[in-house]
Amino acid sequence: MSTQKPAxxxxxxxxxxxxxxxxxxxxMAWFEALGWTRGFEWGEPPTFGSVRDGHFELFLCVGGQGxxxxxxxxxxxxxxxxxxAETGTWMSVWVHDVDALHRRCLEQGIAVSWPPTDMPWGVxxxxxxxxxxxxxxxxxxxxxQD
Numbered sequence: 001m002s003t004q005k006p007a008x009x010x011x012x013x014x015x016x017x018x019x020x021x022x023x024x025x026x027x028m029a030w031f032e033a034l035g036w037t038r039g040f041e042w043g044e045p046p047t048f049g050s051v052r053d054g055h056f057e058l059f060l061c062v063g064g065q066g067x068x069x070x071x072x073x074x075x076x077x078x079x080x081x082x083x084x085a086e087t088g089t090w091m092s093v094w095v096h097d098v099d100a101l102h103r104r105c106l107e108q109g110i111a112v113s114w115p116p117t118d119m120p121w122g123v124x125x126x127x128x129x130x131x132x133x134x135x136x137x138x139x140x141x142x143x144x145q146d
Contacts, residue, residue, distance in 0.1 A: 016050075018059040019089055020066040021132050024049055027060050030130060033108035034101075068132040076113035076127040076135050088133030098124045098140050118142055 021027040024046050028038050031051040039050030039057055047062040069087025074080050095101055098116045105112050105128055113135065114127035125139040 016057050016059055017089070017091060018061050018066055019130070019132070019134055020064060020068040021060045021062055021130075022068065023131075024060055024062050026131060027051075030110070031058075033104075033110055034128070035104065068134065076129060078114065088130065088135060090135045090137065092137045092139060094139055096140065096146050098126055098138055101138055102126055 019027075024041065028041075028049065028051060032038065036051040036053045036058075039052045041049040048059065050057050050059050052058075066089060067087055068089075102112065102116045104110075111129050112126060113129045114125070116124055116126040119125050122142050123139040124142055125137055128136050128138065130136070
């Protein structure tokens with residue numbers, strides 16, 4: 001029988017990732033093309049801000065707080081990819097309709113680095129790459145109901 005006490009929870013209420021970006025306005029416009037809205041901007045000129053989708057938020061920081069790098073010309077997954085060469089942050093984003101978002105990306109000129117694909121781990125997934133190299137894995141469970 002173990003005499004160890006169970007670990008206590010941190011009580012996390014919210015997590016806000018911070019992405020290092022090279023241009024705040026360009027980054028905000030990129031997220032707006034994906035369907036996000038601008039949150040706040042801070043500084044003169046602004047060097048810190050946020051974008052939101054519902055109650056989800058990302059902070060954007062010009063020139064600091066995390067890594068970034070140019071997007072490699074290769075796909076972000078599968079044949080011809082080199083995941084170790086990716087220098088930006090990777091995030092997994094779960095949505096209601098991967099294919100509808102794919103159409104929106106194509107209409108808005110957003111670089112899709114992996115097209116919508118039914119993956120063997122049970123999700124339909126696509127990847128988009130932010131201009132500073134950050135990759136967003138956009139997914140939905142294949143058998144998931146809305």
